[in-house]
Amino acid sequence: MKLLINIxxxxxxxxxxxxxxxxxxxxxxxxxxxFTRGLLDGMVxxxxxxxxxxxxxxxKIIDEEYQQKQKxxxxxxxxxxxxxxxxxxxxxxxxxxxxxxxxxxxxxxGSAVSTEEELVKMLSWGVDGEKxxxxxxxxxxxxxxxxxxxxxxxxxxxxxxxNKIDKNVGERVTMVYTTAFSSFQGATFDIVGKIESNLPLxxxxxxxxxxxxxxxxxxxxxxxxxxxxxxxxxxxxxNYLPQLKNxxxxxxxxxYLVQTWREGSSFIQLLEMSEVIYNFIYVFLVLLASIVxxxxxxxxxxxxxxxxxxxxxxxxxxxxxxxxxxxxxxxxAVIGSFTGAIAGGILTYYLSGVGFDYSAAFQDIDVLMNPxxxxxxxxxxxxxxxxxxxxxxxxxxIIPARRAAKLNPTEALREI
Amino acid sequence: xxxxxxxxxxxxxxxxxxxxPALRGIDMEIESGEFTTIFGPSGSGxxxxxxxxxxxxxxxxxxxxxDGHSINNLNNKELAEIRRHNLGFIFQSYNLIPVLTxxxxxxxxxxxxxxxSKKERREKVMSLLEEVGLGDxxxxxxxxxxxxxxxxxxxxxxxxxxxxxxxxxxPTANLDSETSQEVLEIMQKMNKELNTTFIFSTxxxxxxxxxxxxxxxxxxxxxxxxxxx
Numbered sequence: 001m002k003l004l005i006n007i008x009x010x011x012x013x014x015x016x017x018x019x020x021x022x023x024x025x026x027x028x029x030x031x032x033x034x035f036t037r038g039l040l041d042g043m044v045x046x047x048x049x050x051x052x053x054x055x056x057x058x059x060k061i062i063d064e065e066y067q068q069k070q071k072x073x074x075x076x077x078x079x080x081x082x083x084x085x086x087x088x089x090x091x092x093x094x095x096x097x098x099x100x101x102x103x104x105x106x107x108x109x110g111s112a113v114s115t116e117e118e119l120v121k122m123l124s125w126g127v128d129g130e131k132x133x134x135x136x137x138x139x140x141x142x143x144x145x146x147x148x149x150x151x152x153x154x155x156x157x158x159x160x161x162x163n164k165i166d167k168n169v170g171e172r173v174t175m176v177y178t179t180a181f182s183s184f185q186g187a188t189f190d191i192v193g194k195i196e197s198n199l200p201l202x203x204x205x206x207x208x209x210x211x212x213x214x215x216x217x218x219x220x221x222x223x224x225x226x227x228x229x230x231x232x233x234x235x236x237x238x239n240y241l242p243q244l245k246n247x248x249x250x251x252x253x254x255x256y257l258v259q260t261w262r263e264g265s266s267f268i269q270l271l272e273m274s275e276v277i278y279n280f281i282y283v284f285l286v287l288l289a290s291i292v293x294x295x296x297x298x299x300x301x302x303x304x305x306x307x308x309x310x311x312x313x314x315x316x317x318x319x320x321x322x323x324x325x326x327x328x329x330x331x332x333a334v335i336g337s338f339t340g341a342i343a344g345g346i347l348t349y350y351l352s353g354v355g356f357d358y359s360a361a362f363q364d365i366d367v368l369m370n371p372x373x374x375x376x377x378x379x380x381x382x383x384x385x386x387x388x389x390x391x392x393x394x395x396x397x398i399i400p401a402r403r404a405a406k407l408n409p410t411e412a413l414r415e416i
Numbered sequence: 417x418x419x420x421x422x423x424x425x426x427x428x429x430x431x432x433x434x435x436x437p438a439l440r441g442i443d444m445e446i447e448s449g450e451f452t453t454i455f456g457p458s459g460s461g462x463x464x465x466x467x468x469x470x471x472x473x474x475x476x477x478x479x480x481x482x483d484g485h486s487i488n489n490l491n492n493k494e495l496a497e498i499r500r501h502n503l504g505f506i507f508q509s510y511n512l513i514p515v516l517t518x519x520x521x522x523x524x525x526x527x528x529x530x531x532x533s534k535k536e537r538r539e540k541v542m543s544l545l546e547e548v549g550l551g552d553x554x555x556x557x558x559x560x561x562x563x564x565x566x567x568x569x570x571x572x573x574x575x576x577x578x579x580x581x582x583x584x585x586x587p588t589a590n591l592d593s594e595t596s597q598e599v600l601e602i603m604q605k606m607n608k609e610l611n612t613t614f615i616f617s618t619x620x621x622x623x624x625x626x627x628x629x630x631x632x633x634x635x636x637x638x639x640x641x642x643x644x645x
Contacts, residue, residue, distance in 0.1 A: 003527045010515035310511035313472060314573075315500020315528050317493055410473045413507070 004320060008327035022296045026336025026393050029289035033282045033385040034344025038375035040278055044271050046370045053136040054201060056264030057104060057228025058237045064257045073110045075180040078223040083252030087222040094229060099240040102230040104131045107214045111177040113165045120164045123205045126214025135230055141202055145169045145193030150210045156193035158203035169194050180219050187217055198371050286389055290396035293332055297325065297400035308404050309412025322405035329397020337389030341382040349377040417484055418445035419580060419613055420469055425478035427464050438464040440636040449611045453627035455618055461636040462617035463585055469615060470503055470583045471495040483580060500528050504574030506584035510566040512558040519554040522572045529577055544572045548602050564595030571599060575606055581613045588620050600626045
């Protein structure tokens with residue numbers, strides 16, 4: 001075996017350009033895989049976080065009817081407790097369940113502010129400020145002022161929204177809204193904070209106000225439109241569902257719909273599917289690069305036919321000739337994959353700090369996605385791409401190697 | 417007992433739908449230590465006969481007995497084993513491995529047998545390279561050697577494992593007469609010193625002069641045979 005390794009290694013240098021091109025093809029494919037995985041991972045991870053923070057939680061509890069009316073911001077199908085328990089008691093019970101770390105209530109409704117030119121529509125969220133700070137990354141996005149505090153008639157809103165209504169932090173604004181009883185009313189708020197975010201939802205649409213203030217204005221005492229549950233591990237969310245459903249069933253909460261974050265958004269399901277599809281694309285990419293290696297090796301076998309005949313005459317068995325050529329293919333696979341994994345790692349590491357600005361592409365798409373995507377640099381991505389490159393390329397080199405091993409020695413020796 | 421015995425050996429190649437007979441029934445015995453030349457015109461079947469004796473090809477009919485054992489029913493792996501341990505080959509176009517040095521090319525043949533230590537191998541290869549006059553050129557690659565030097569490396573490679581039989585297919589065809597003579601003298605010396613059996617195929621009258629047995633082949637059959645003392 002040592003003899004074969006020695007010859008295979010030396011053979012790599014027989015035609016440096018050809019070997020170089022083959023190595024480059026494998027390296028390029030592996031580099032693209034490392035980078036694409038990093039990019040997809042960065043995109044998926046940040047998108048999952050955004051959906052969890054601002055839409056689905058780990059588990060979302062809503063009224064069954066509300067699911068259909070969510071877009072209309074209906075206040076007729078709220079979460080208002082159970083048969084013999086109010087919302088506050090229900091929240092306490094939920095928080096006490098195994099694996100549930102926090103219960104985040106939100107009361108979402110439509111509102112508007114009238115300026116001299118137009119009526120600016122907005123999405124008002126009645127929230128528990130402290131819980132929002134603990135659960136989401138909103139604190140990072142507040143560029144001026146602070147989060148709203150309970151008991152006060154105050155709001156926090158995005159810079160784009162502030163521009164539209166021509167107001168600043170510290171000023172007051174009057175908003176109009178429709179109550180749960182469909183009456184049209186108005187209220188004046190202090191603007192206590194400004195959000196500066198890449199996310200259009202936070203920058204242009206949402207207005208945060210204290211939950212108790214929102215409940216008072218809308219006549220929805222101890223009611224919310226949704227409860228978001230935060231669990232210990234988002235990947236194990238499904239494990240916490242049985243006890244949760246059991247609790248709701250036993251307490252007459254059959255009208256409530258319980259959704260995990262994966263079920264809660266079709267975009268997340270789409271992303272998950274795309275991750276699976278990308279795995280096939282990675283294999284396909286390496287296969288493409290392998291074609292270059294196969295082509296190179298077929299040429300090598302053709303060129304060295306007489307040499308193969310001579311080796312066979314000296315007593316080298318078919319299996320040894322197969323091994324000799326597979327070793328040569330594997331060496332190209334290992335060197336190419338290693339180079340590609342390192343190059344991909346360096347590229348991803350660099351871009352993980354700089355990011356890609358996709359804002360133009362996402363402008364008119366209604367998805368919760370950070371328009372600046374930061375690829376994730378992970379050693380495991382490099383390792384996976386390296387192993388995939390080595391495995392697929394080495395395996396495909398069987399094709400030319402078998403051809404060499406099957407050569408008839410007398411015919412091979414006649415070849416010029 | 418003859419080292420090689422051929423009984424009614426026939427070989428027919430199929431070229432499309434046409435059957436082309438290359439050997440039409442050869443009966444022959446080669447004794448150990450013989451220095452035999454097979455000669456004849458192009459297409460007479462010399463190389464085919466050498467390939468049959470060298471376990472590189474299988475006959476269509478007849479029997480080949482090598483060292484007392486019939487090889488007719490052996491599979492490719494078993495034939496490779498016989499070549500590896502008992503046969504040496506010298507080719508017209510040298511067929512050295514270009515990425516290996518002269519030393520490594522010779523060493524290649526005994527590394528396949530794997531019964532010597534590294535030190536033993538080194539001593540054996542160097543001593544044989546000295547014998548063929550290439551002691552100083554052991555570290556050169558084939559592209560740094562002349563035709564005669566390459567063929568001497570090939571001779572050393574064929575002899576290094578001390579085979580029972582060396583088959584040489586037109587070994588001097590690419591060499592000038594002076595170099596041919598040098599190479600032939602080396603082979604004759606090895607034949608006498610080591611009692612190695614040589615079978616040549618050739619057109620070259622110079623080669624025939626060295627042989628102690630001449631076999632002429634025409635149209636796939638032995639047409640004449642001559643022994644010399």
